[in-house]
Amino acid sequence: MGSKKELQAAIAVLGLCMLVFGCTKTAESENSKKQVKIGVAVYNEEDVYVSKICGYLEDEIFQYEKDHPGVEIRKKIADARGSQQEQNDQIDQFISLDYDLLLVNIVDRTNAAVIIDKATQADIPVVFFNREPVREDIFRSDQIYYEGSDAKQSAILQADVIADALEKDRSKIDRNGDSVIQFAMLEGESGHQDTLIRSEWVLKELENKKIPTQQIAGSTGNWEKNQANVIVRQWMKEYPNQIEVIISNNDDMALGA
Incomplete structure (x- = not known):
């Protein structure tokens, strides 16, 4: 996976984000920017590929805000350091803080159902990336997406x-x-x-x-x-x-x- 692939992955992930922004719950007044809170949960931020995707994602968010002055995107990255329990806790916190969207680079692909059910109950879309959940889990909700290489x-x-x-x-x-x-x-x-x-x-x-x-x-x-x-x-x-x-x-x- 070279840098071009990582850039394409970041663009694709952000593209999915834009698709689901219409479903976000954050209110927008006539005189203020629309604020969108994105929680990014990664399995290990030291992973070279994941780290580069996060860097490119930051660049793409900056460009999106520049092209859409009415939108302010607030992003927070949580590093699970290879622990699924840690990632579950981090996602629980994102949900409790009423984040608009979750981007999840899951630790254990067989654990996705737990995350999906909690996010669906809270009406928060989830974009899984790079590490594909079990396919049956992706179809548990119409607010679940996956972006990854072939x-x-x-x-x-x-x-x-x-x-x-x-x-x-x-x-x-x-x-x-x-x-x-x-x-x-x-x-x-x-x-x-x-x-x-x-x-x-x-x-x-x-x-x-x-x-x-x-x-x-x-x-x-x-x-x-x-x-x-x-x-x-x-x-x-x-x-x-x-x-x-x-x-x-x-x-x-x-x-x-």
Whole structure:
């Protein structure tokens, strides 16, 4: 995920915000700005991708206010530091303070129903982003939205890159000449839907392209550059000259690799 993707994600999230602003409860007088309070709940603000989305979201809010002088957007970010209980408490506080809109980067995607039911009861729209709740939960209310990347498409594009590289110069990829691609998989956070989908579909697409593969190693890098760096250094010691391709679930881990 490069900066362009993160900017697009932030714009898309803010675009959804604009769609639901018409449902907000904050009163607007003829002589005052319409104030909209947005509560942003993130699973871990230190996550590079999430941090960049929040930064771009700030920029987009600034631009929106500039283009719409009758609107004032007040945004507060709450960092759950990987704790679903902490995030639930933070969202409870947003609801008690009568926020107009919740943007939620959920810790545990199976916990969305709790958040959705509370927000729906309080008549507060929720936009989940980046970390997709269980799909059944998204349809619990017509005030629930999700914005995220197409993980399957990302995986297929990865397979395309490998296939193109093989076609261009097979000897650079298939170094041992056995017509099988020996690979190692750097996976994102365990249980994250993008981890599961990208890991599965990149291999399915390689199979569809009639490219035989053999997995030499695999590990969870939690989307983090430094963790990936440590993992790959260890792989280089354990499997010298055996790994021909490293498949990474995101750009940051790929940079670490």
